[in-house]
Amino acid sequence: MLTFEHVTKQFGALKAIDDVSFEVRPGIITAVIGPNGAGKSTLVNMAAGSYGVSSGRILVDGVELQRLPKHRIAHAGLARTYQNIRLFDGMSVVKNLEVALVPPRVGRLVADTFGLTPRAAAEERRARCHDVLARLGLAPYAERQAGSLAYGQQKLVELARAIVGGPRVLLLDEPAAGLNHGETELLKQHILALRAPDLAMVLIEHDMKLIMSISDTIVVMNRGQVLAQGTAADIRANIEVQEAYLGQPGAIKDIEAAARGRRNRVRIREGEGLTWHQP
Numbered sequence: 001m002l003t004f005e006h007v008t009k010q011f012g013a014l015k016a017i018d019d020v021s022f023e024v025r026p027g028i029i030t031a032v033i034g035p036n037g038a039g040k041s042t043l044v045n046m047a048a049g050s051y052g053v054s055s056g057r058i059l060v061d062g063v064e065l066q067r068l069p070k071h072r073i074a075h076a077g078l079a080r081t082y083q084n085i086r087l088f089d090g091m092s093v094v095k096n097l098e099v100a101l102v103p104p105r106v107g108r109l110v111a112d113t114f115g116l117t118p119r120a121a122a123e124e125r126r127a128r129c130h131d132v133l134a135r136l137g138l139a140p141y142a143e144r145q146a147g148s149l150a151y152g153q154q155k156l157v158e159l160a161r162a163i164v165g166g167p168r169v170l171l172l173d174e175p176a177a178g179l180n181h182g183e184t185e186l187l188k189q190h191i192l193a194l195r196a197p198d199l200a201m202v203l204i205e206h207d208m209k210l211i212m213s214i215s216d217t218i219v220v221m222n223r224g225q226v227l228a229q230g231t232a233a234d235i236r237a238n239i240e241v242q243e244a245y246l247g248q249p250g251a252i253k254d255i256e257a258a259a260r261g262r263r264n265r266v267r268i269r270e271g272e273g274l275t276w277h278q279p
């Protein structure tokens with residue numbers, strides 16, 4: 001579980017995040033939406049340790065992240081993808097995963113602890129990377145240079161790299177940005193397949209069709225504050241949210257059925273309706 005507790009982030013005079021509190025529960029997909037500049041990426045950057053918190057607390061399973069050095073945040077079980085792809089272009093796809101999986105020093109420690117030779121430990125890591133690549137349909141590209149892949153495939157490699165360490169919290173920062181319709185559909189299937197009882201997922205996206213069709217709960221942000229939280233149906237039905245953040249109300253009508261089906265499948269409890277957060 002990822003918890004934001006009265007989190008505030010100040011950039012000089014600008015309050016980019018203003019007393020934000022919400023929980024990201026395991027087993028479901030939590031989307032964070034809002035217009036440009038609402039503070040979505042700042043939240044992710046704080047959770048990932050790239051930005052400090054001006055006040056408040058961010059916790060993973062009760063462990064306060066701000067007390068950990070950045071390199072230990074990954075070991076606290078949190079992984080992320082970036083808005084802009086950050087792969088090592090010259091390395092093979094599988095190597096991109098291996099270097100993210102575990103730093104060599106920790107690798108030696110693990111090998112020592114479990115009585116594996118360094119070679120056996122490295123082979124085990126490599127096998128795990130290949131498993132993840134296969135899960136995402138990337139097995140044929142494992143030995144290709146990451147930079148030589150198509151953009152959509154590189155986005156999937158980023159996703160593979162984020163999940164290879166088995167995180168308990170996964171932050172996806174605009175994973176569909178720049179993808180075409182077919183690639184977005186494939187990404188959607190992969191994200192849905194990642195849902196697991198012990199994984200809390202945060203999805204930041206501007207693709208409302210994707211958001212509405214796969215999110216179990218949606219947090220609406222505006223000007224650094226949480227404006228509302230609810231199921232896709234709750235958010236969709238709210239005219240004010242629709243007009244302010246989703247564009248034309250009519251634009252989302254065609255995805256109503258998909259969202260309803262999704263809600264039924266994940267059995268979101270009706271009591272967890274739209275909650276208004278008054279500033």
Ligand SMILES: Nc1ncnc2c1ncn2[C@@H]1O[C@H](COP(=O)(O)OP(=O)(O)OP(=O)(O)O)[C@@H](O)[C@H]1O
Nearest residue numbers: 011014015016034035036037038039040041042043
């Ligand atoms: N490093 C920074 N220094 C100063 N201001 C920043 C910094 N990062 C973000 N901001 C400001 O904080 C506010 C929130 O930005 P943020 O990028 O979190 O919004 P966002 O909701 O992710 O927007 P987008 O959808 O465009 O990515 C904006 O006003 C932005 O200009």
